[in-house]
Amino acid sequence: MAHNAIEITDANFAELINSDKPVLVDFWAEWCGPCKQIGPVVEEIAGEYKETAVVGKMDVDNNSATPASFGIRSIPTLMIFKNGQMVEKIVGAVPKHILTSKLEEHIDSIF
Numbered sequence: 001m002a003h004n005a006i007e008i009t010d011a012n013f014a015e016l017i018n019s020d021k022p023v024l025v026d027f028w029a030e031w032c033g034p035c036k037q038i039g040p041v042v043e044e045i046a047g048e049y050k051e052t053a054v055v056g057k058m059d060v061d062n063n064s065a066t067p068a069s070f071g072i073r074s075i076p077t078l079m080i081f082k083n084g085q086m087v088e089k090i091v092g093a094v095p096k097h098i099l100t101s102k103l104e105e106h107i108d109s110i111f
Helices: 013-017 033-048 065-069 096-108
Strands: 023-028 054-059 077-082 085-091
Touching: 013 023, 013 054, 023 033, 033 054, 033 096, 077 096, 085 096
Parallel strands: 023 054
Antiparallel strands: 023 077, 077 085
């Protein structure tokens, strides 16, 4: 499997979400079944949108400060950030078209 998504950590999170592109963050864990389901979808989106968005994954077991700051209680939780602000929150393993349509809403409004 291709690894297109960026590994996001507590250390690089603030810098990454302040990108001039929308940022999709997948909060996940190794032991989480639905996370494993949506993982390949997030990788696909990362490859397809590499010119227009930043897509990354944060392992909540290794990075607890950021998920705690957003009150994440269930995973997978996916968030879209624009100009450093959270603009979308999607909880659970949702179909790819839902993620891409939410992401595209924020890509279009850049230009």
